[in-house]
Amino acid sequence: MTSTPRRAPSPDAAVDLFGDPVAAAAARHLALAPAASMQELAEAAGVSRATLFRRFPSRTALVAELCGAAAEAYVRAVEGAAPGSGNPREALARVVAALGRLAAVAGLLGLQPLQEHVEAALLARTAQTEDSLRRLARRGQESGDFRVEVDPEWFVSMLTWLLVGAADSVRLGRLTAAAAQRHVAATIEVSLTRVSRCS
Amino acid sequence: MTSTPRRAPSPDAAVDLFGDPVAAAAARHLALAPAASMQELAEAAGVSRATLFRRFPSRTALVAELCGAAAEAYVRAVEGAAPGSGNPREALARVVAALGRLAAVAGLLGLQPLQEHVEAALLARTAQTEDSLRRLARRGQESGDFRVEVDPEWFVSMLTWLLVGAADSVRLGRLTAAAAQRHVAATIEVSLTRVSRCS
């Protein structure tokens, strides 16, 4: 055969965020229907309820695993973007691009209602990462690249929720994924970076 | 008595968003615990479960009413800010201020998982209002006050989700309500308005 049978990796690599397609499908459905039952999730994943229970001992475990995987991906995305290295503006651009890719898949999972201890675990997992983002904000402020009026804490919040908003706009069919991602990047950049010079 | 006995209206008037204190307390609790049972909501409101059922025929009805009231308040807040009148920058500032006041109370209610038809009803209720915001964005772009790169659709989304993010930061104790509100206003303004001149 002239065409090689191996599938080309999907253009946005975030698709295989989860090991298996069942988890991926469940996550996709859960993001759209946060209160979905195991029955629904199984149907969405194309397996029987029994099989879903074989893979995940309980609904709680399923949700925790999916959200955990999303948190993990978030951490890896930010780390991969090396927010601590190089020019702050470029580091910021890398971070935003990496997270933008992620948001389409995992953004709305962040809206999942969680048990308190599960949420606490996720927050603990991402605490270091969020801190590296805060440091990036401060670093840029010290270097004169970023506005000093922006509280690093707010920077993290803004980044997070704009990504969620982007994912939601896509869900409602109001923006395409690509456009939403561009808007997030532009908004973050404009609100964080200082105008360096006038024409 | 020298001091008049009538209570001064609370500094942020949004407190009595709902007619009765029971609904207000339930809404407050629901925002923090989206999966709360009627038992929990009743306790949070300081009434018995029976009474809660007397006032709201079902949990669905309760949630729908609270979210509906929030949507209503959103509509009124925007209308009250008259986004269609006057200088676009000032109109924007009015809108952001009005919504900022609202977000502390109702922001996280927007995260409530809803049945599809309930969500559709809320979207229908707010459609006109969102449209007036889009028109404000366009108007500002035509007048040269706002950047033309910002899609009016994204403007609405950004505004919405930054307010949710502000409410969430407050919930997590990471920002004070006042600070969060200021940050939202500043972010919106910076990302939307064009730099008019260079010192």
Added chain:
DNA sequence: GTCGTCTGAGACGTTGAAGTCTCATGTGAG
């Protein structure tokens, strides 16, 4: 072929919350 493994179908028990109902208590109006 046989074996091991995974799966779907579906019955089954359990549980927790929803929603209904009754009754006793309290309180304000007259």
Added chain:
DNA sequence: CTCACATGAGACTTCAACGTCTCAGACGAC
């Protein structure tokens, strides 16, 4: 005091989803 009405407490039914289990069929390895 008496009536009307709202509430709290709690028993009760219903129900949907969870979670467990069994069994039969499919499929690959060998």
